[in-house]
Amino acid sequence: MEHTIGIKTLADLKRIQEEVRTRISLRDKAENPESLVQVKVAMATCGIASGAKEVMExxxxxxxxxxxxxxxxxxxxxxxxxxxxxxxxTLPGREPMVFGYVNPKKADEIIEQYIKNGELVDGIIPQNYNTIES
Amino acid sequence: MVTLGMHMIDIVQNAILAQAGQITITLEERVADALLLFRVEDDGSGMDHRSLERLTDPFFTTRTTRRMGLGIPFLKMTCEQTGGSLRVTSAEGKGTTVEALFRTDTPDCLPLGDLEGSLLLLVMANPAIRFRFNYLVGKEAFLFDTDALREQGIDLQHPQMLIPVKSYIRENLELLWRQRAPESYLC
Known part of the structure; x- marks a missing residue:
């Protein structure tokens, strides 16, 4: 954790923003802009009470x-x-996948296995199924 | 909900669902009266009379994915267990204001929790909404306004700004908390 002390004013934040900008411009060049992963954390009462904030962070x-x-x-x-x-x-060009019981440890596994390599991990909730209406 | 920060995400999430463009969160420690006021105001769609009446009913919800709505009932419970109260006012097309009053001289008062982290995740996920966060202790105040930060060129959607902005808020809150009365159970 960097920059955790001594940030009291907007001017301090501005200074840090400048540093961040130079770092990001270096990274942008190296990367492919179309490879955007979408992560949506469910944050209603149930999610929040179970620790969704830590997972999202x-x-x-x-x-x-x-x-x-x-x-x-x-x-x-x-x-x-x-x-x-x-x-x-949602990985680029793929169907959305829902994972349940996610904590930071599980999130780490999801990043390493599913997001990086497309391998499935435990805890998938089958969301995309069809039902027969009677 | 074990912290006020959790309630904050929950109530603000309601405002977001009501398509608010501006959300104002106020936390006011009234030191002399041993009270904490928690208020979320939005300019979203508001509610009709019927919804407002049933708001604290845990088996009332506008959602279709489940049959209960516990956000408001939980907040009512946590403020009432300190001897406080909940008040919700709403006007259709104008917006909603949720106000919870907590007594701070009882150990039943909820810890504040990670207010700054909770706030910033809301800010990060909703770039189109203007958030204002006011924290007052007696006469001292800390104001955080996403528009003011953006004017300074601070990118609140940037993941690397998350920790610096968090510590900016935290340090300012800690300065305020020094004004707190010693008998307060807030933490």
Whole structure:
């Protein structure tokens, strides 16, 4: 954790922003802009109470640290309250995949195996199925 | 919900679902009265009279994915268990204000938790919304306005700004918390 002390004013934040900008421009050149991973963390009452905040924070910080261009955002309750925190991940050109019982440890596994290599990990909730209406 | 930060995400999430463009979060420690006011104001779609009446009913929800809605009932429970109260006002097409009053001189008062982290995740995930976060202790105040930060060129969507902005908020809050009365159970 860098920059954790001595940030009291907007001017301090501005200074840090300058540093971040130079770093990001170096990274942007090396990477492919179309490879954007979408991570949606379910954050309704059920998700929040089960620790979705820690999971979202983990994805936001770790995906950046590991050099994966991703959009980390929030979504509402998908109805899988029993399996919270749940996370929906969409890899470029693929169907969205929902993972349940995600904690930072599980999130790490998801990044390393599913996001990086496309390998499935335990805890998938079959969301994309069809039902026969009677 | 074990912290006020969790309630904050939850109530703000309601405002986001109501398509708010501007959300103001206020936390005010009224030191002399041993009270903490937690308020979320939005300019979203608001609610009709019927919804407002059933708001604290845990078996009322507008969602279709499940049959209960516990966000508001939980907040009502946690503030009432300190001897406080909940008040929700809403006008259709104008917005909603949720106000919870907590007594801070009882150990039943919820810990604040990770307010800054909770706030920043909301800010990061909703770039189109202007968030204002006001924290007051007595006469001292800390104001955080996403528009003011953006004007300074600070990119609140950048993951590498998450930790610096978090510590910016934390350090300012810690300065305020020194004004707190010693008998306060807030932490």
């Amino acid at each position: 983990f994805f936001a910080l770790e995906l950046d640290k590991r050099g994966i261009d991703a959009v980390v955002t929030q979504t509402g309750c998908m109805g899988y309250c029993f399996a919270e925190p749940t996370v929906e991940i």
